[in-house]
Amino acid sequence: MSVDPTTGRPDPAASGTASGGGAAAELAGFLGAHRSLVLTGAGISTDSGIPDYRGVHRRAAPPKPMTFQEFVGSEGARRRYWARSAVGWAAMAATRPNPSHAAVTELERLGLTAGVVTQNVDGLHRRAGTRSLVELHGDLALVTCLRCKTRETRESFQARLLELNPAFAGLRAERLPDGDAALPTGLEDGFEVPVCTVCGGVLKPDVIFFGENVPRARVEQAMRWLEGADALLVLGSSLEVFSGYRFVKAAVVAGKPVAIVNQGPTRGDAAAALRLEAGLGEVLPAAVALAAGGAA
Ligand SMILES: NC(=O)c1ccc[n+]([C@@H]2O[C@H](COP(=O)([O-])OP(=O)(O)OC[C@H]3O[C@@H](n4cnc5c(N)ncnc54)[C@H](O)[C@@H]3O)[C@@H](O)[C@H]2O)c1
Numbered sequence: 186m187s188v189d190p191t192t193g194r195p196d197p198a199a200s201g202t203a204s205g206g207g208a209a210a211e212l213a214g215f216l217g218a219h220r221s222l223v224l225t226g227a228g229i230s231t232d233s234g235i236p237d238y239r240g241v242h243r244r245a246a247p248p249k250p251m252t253f254q255e256f257v258g259s260e261g262a263r264r265r266y267w268a269r270s271a272v273g274w275a276a277m278a279a280t281r282p283n284p285s286h287a288a289v290t291e292l293e294r295l296g297l298t299a300g301v302v303t304q305n306v307d308g309l310h311r312r313a314g315t316r317s318l319v320e321l322h323g324d325l326a327l328v329t330c331l332r333c334k335t336r337e338t339r340e341s342f343q344a345r346l347l348e349l350n351p352a353f354a355g356l357r358a359e360r361l362p363d364g365d366a367a368l369p370t371g372l373e374d375g376f377e378v379p380v381c382t383v384c385g386g387v388l389k390p391d392v393i394f395f396g397e398n399v400p401r402a403r404v405e406q407a408m409r410w411l412e413g414a415d416a417l418l419v420l421g422s423s424l425e426v427f428s429g430y431r432f433v434k435a436a437v438v439a440g441k442p443v444a445i446v447n448q449g450p451t452r453g454d455a456a457a458a459l460r461l462e463a464g465l466g467e468v469l470p471a472a473v474a475l476a477a478g479g480a481a
């Protein structure tokens with residue numbers, strides 16, 4: 186780890202990227218020496234083409250995400266949400282896991298993880314074959330009825346969306362985080378939102394909106410994994426959202442080392458025993474391959 190001599194804190198600018206392969210070797214050393222709880226964020230999916238919220242690569246601030254209260258409280262808000270999402274889903278559905286998702290699955294196969302916890306809603310860890318997985322904020326690939334709790338796949342719901350709104354089938358727009366798309370305002374006027382096929386109730390994507398709590402069972406499962414782990418590995422998260430940051434706090438309280446690989450500052454930097462400022466695609470697959478060699 187590089188330390189800034191004036192602050193005594195890990196110096197992100199001085200570690201990782203400058204040394205290239207050195208960063209991968211450093212990370213491999215950490216991976217091989219611990220059974221880690223892996224916590225991932227939007228940064229692991231940017232190589233798959235999904236934008237993050239607070240990334241160093243962003244040109245403009247993304248729009249404020251819709252809150253749970255807005256979505257539930259207004260038909261107009263739901264129309265706007267689903268109109269934008271009807272366009273954004275096409276790109277989301279075509280997105281594939283990248284080598285970093287595969288590397289996390291490989292790390293699990295090697296027995297070097299105690300579990301994988303993601304803040305992402307893109308389903309890419311699941312699709313990359315990771316088994317012990319908690320998706321803290323849910324999965325965009327499902328929708329749930331707010332009244333009878335029936336679930337429908339997003340694929341089937343998307344077909345119903347486009348059947349009711351055929352003009353949206355061919356629309357293309359800039360991709361935004363969370364399967365959203367930058368639709369010109371006004372275009373959603375007249376957009377028709379399908380209801381639950383069982384009870385006629387309001388459908389919501391099966392993800393946690395801002396203003397909503399993460400289900401307790403998910404947090405408890407993740408905390409149990411942390412108890413059984415001997416380190417925490419954070420991959421591609423600014424840790425600005427508390428539901429992810431809490432695992433750093435819990436690891437520190439338990440005296441477990443924290444490693445963070447992220448481009449740009451994170452809220453956990455001061456607590457990190459290993460802090461690598463690097464693109465995940467450049468270091469993680471290489472580090473896992475090195476750790477696999479060491480484990481063989
Ligand atoms: N893919 C998704 O499912 C997705 C995308 C955007 C936002 N979200 C939601 O937004 C919230 C945001 O929290 P967060 O901390 O996950 O995201 P965040 O946007 O706050 O932070 C992502 C971090 O990853 C870094 N990063 C981007 N690409 C990287 C790369 N290739 N290698 C290394 N670092 C990279 C960014 O610079 C940034 O610091 C979460 O609640 C999540 O549910 C999800």
Ligand SMILES: [Zn+2]
Pocket residue numbers: 330331332333334335381382383384385386
């Ligand atoms: Zn219903």
